[in-house]
Amino acid sequence: MYAFDLERPTTLADAQAALKSDEAQPLSGGQTLIPTLKQRLAMPEKLVSLTAIAELQGITKEGDTLTIGGATCHADVAADGSYPALSALAGQIGDPHVRNRGTIGGSLANNDPSACYPSAALASGAAIVTDRREIASDDFFTGMFETALDEGEIVTSVRFPIPERAAYVKFDQPASRFALVGVFVAKTADGVRVAVTGASEGGVFRWAEAEAALSSDFSPAAIEGLTVPSDDMIGDIHGTKDYRAHLVGVITKRAVAAAG
């Protein structure tokens, strides 16, 4: 770790002010950022902690919309239960330490290609609310570790429309237990959305063919035989491109079955 200054504001306005200086970076649960700093792979001059800001905390349900504060930890989402598939996803992230520190805003901002939350946001058609604007999930994830966020922009909350039926199925990478392939399916009155994480070089993506097939017949059989091209898949020591492409089909079917 290199030396850095730490600020711990209690209001969003103070956080915004603190982030104005060059080389300042938001710190939320620190479950990604702290290991990066320990490896000396990042050198921020100032970290602005977001976890003491009351307006970034908490979960509220209004009608069929669930709003989760950007600095809400995974354990709180797991315990909430108003969007069961989302709570189940949060409950499978990392271990108890990670879940009690790591936050939804940090996870979405980081957009790790193997992270779980991006698939939920994308499949649910969530809106990512920042201190400046609202970004539709379809526009938010722009590539591996890339998002539509601007420098210093803070994810303040995430708004999930609660679907009629939904499920997340995660097939663990054996070492990290992030998703080797994770699939979130969500069925709403407007149709079905399928978001796949872990598999692609481009990060989380929607699987259009599966969505079309499932929108007319929401059953595992509807996507039997559908495949994603393996070219864009990640190939590494934990699985070849072909294996990941194959898993996308298998895990999607299981997610549909789990959504019932």
Place this chain on the structure above:
Amino acid sequence: MPADGGIGAPTKRREDVRFLKGTGRYTDDLNRPGQAYVFFLRSNVAHGRLKSVDTSAAAAMPGVVRVFTGADFEGVGGIPCGWQITDKHGEVMQEPAHPVLAQGKVRHVGDPIAAVVADSLEAARDAAEAIEADIEELPAVVDMKAALQDGSPKVHDDLTSNLCYDWGFVEENKAAVDEAFANAAHVTTLELVNNRLIANPMEPRVAIGDFDQAGGNSTLYTTSQNPHVIRLLMGAFVLGIPEHKLRVVAPDVGGGFGSKIFHYAEEAFCTFAAKALNRPVKWTASRSEAFMSDAHGRDHVTTIELALDGDNNFTALRTETHANMGAYLSTFAPSVPTWLHGTLMAGNYKTPLIYVNVKAVFTNTVPVDAYRGAGRPEASYQLERVVDKAARELGVDPIALRRQNFVTEFPYATPVAVEYDTGDYVATMDKLEEMIDISGFEARLAESKKRGKLRGLGVNCYIEACGIAPSNLVGQLGARAGLYESATVRVNATGGIVVMTGSHSHGQGHETSFPQVVAEMIGIDASMVEIEHGDTANAPMGMGTYGSRSIAVGGSAMVRATEKIIAKAKKIAAHLLEASEADIELKDGQFSVAGTDKSVAWGDVTLAAYVPHNYPLEEVEPGLEETAFYDPNNFTFPSGAYACEVEVDPETGKVTIESFAAADDFGNVINPMIVDGQVHGGIAQGIGQALLEACVYDEDGQLLTGSYMDYAMPRADDLPFYAVDHSCQTPCTHNPLGVKGCGEAGAIGSPPAVVNAVVDALQRAGKTNVTHIDMPLSPSRVWAAMNQ
């Protein structure tokens, strides 16, 4: 039985109280006044010529005490190798120099180039970034077979090739073995990889060098399984410090699994720098450093062939193995694929002819050395896999084929130079069959099938050689050390006992099990006996803990020393009781005169020894303290039979262990609960090897599994509840306790059980072309095998 448990009692581990409460005292918990910190600048390339290392900017940075490079170690010894192998032509192995800090070349990612000593670790780390190391990158060699090809890059320019040795065993048998193959009714051949592993003890390595200028004495605090061995190797071969001026302390050590046997450059550096700077120097490995500097394990590539006659009797066995040494020879590296592997190739079977060829190879990777089981898991894995494959090819039951070929008469001299003193392989197999309900398998298979899962059953045997080892024998085999063990039993005036042993405890539970033995022998409460280990200033010269040798060799030394104590105590008791020594009996801590009601208690005798007012001073010296060294006259041969049942998800290739059973013969058992724990841990590591763990380098020698993000350790939910049994006991015939050792069995016996089970599951599902899958059987590999 004494209240707190003598031999055979499942006494709870007393050391766990301090470990679980966080009051253990590990090396990193120690801090010396005024200590400085060292950070090692390590190579990030696998192979390169060190053209220059400019430390001037780094040396000028705030807080920096001094920056060392390889040049500071000119004239200092290199890290020695403790075992010399003689190859099949009678030539000694090629043995490269291993400088403390790189000189001339870097040879693996992680090879230390420079060391910055500073007032704080952060200052040292900052300064290390200011070192300018000009490295001309050279092509790296990672694959062993490629390394032996003409024109391959050479890891060591001054060696003739990357071949360390080409070992043939038993060379004289080769022609007869070849002939048996020519005459065989059936030959089964299998090529397999024994995957490279990283030990990953919970506590990373730590070293603190300290120097007392007034007395001219050096002290090294280190995470070691064998502090005396480090004192000898580092003192004599590296730094030239005589043993009486060097103390090595290994306090609580958080697991070793072999990786903390060896003498490492960082230990020598800290001891050297402390003296050079007259200031304590501390190093604590980060986990990332551990991945690239702790010796790795396994990494064998083997072709094994089994010849059978028309009645399915094994007639000969032939193997060719490439064994990775990494870039340098770690302390015991050459012995692992040879004497710890070739001598075990008979397994539980009476195969009359065996020939083992091992080519040890240098590559641009971290040195490879002993890891839990060391050579024996490699032997057992290939043998039990090829036997399974043979059974399938011949259409016979794999258990029946094993039983048919079991050694049944003991002692048994194998064709690979060892003699099994005792064993009962039929008994452990019977016990195993009793434990696993084979007849219910079909029903379980059907039930799995209903859920869309495949199911398989794998069974195997193992034999291992523990209690390492007879010194005269290992000396002939190339060991540059003896392998006895020592114990000093110090009885205090009021009867309490301290046993100082060379056996180091770092998870084995010696602090509990050793007192059980002494307590039983004297008939006192085990709480009166304390074990001290890990400090060369207290314990007599000992060889340390590895090769499941502690109770068999260290325990035997302790028994011998306790016997001397009892003999002397009887003399004192005889005097106190005014009886003849021959009539004195010791029972339950009371010395009595046979056939009378006259007795004195243990405490009366020990007090008399230290307050010798009424004492046979003309016959015996005051005091009650004895030392014994014990050198075994053979290895011990634990054995057993293991079974594993798995489910395979045919869609994803994911394997889950549904049940696991182990029937072991460890001879006599001192503390069955500790033995259970040792077997559980061993199986966890064996399943880890079989399903999860793999150390992977890319072709440029970059470590792809440099953290837990990519190196898969087994976790609790990867493992089943084990059924473990050690009621089959054929006591060892040549040590006083009749014990064999249990520390490695689980890691040796379990990998073949898992792989046999997975292959069985696929075969039963009609995948008849899948005869083998290399470990780790990760979902992607199993899926690929099913869809090849």
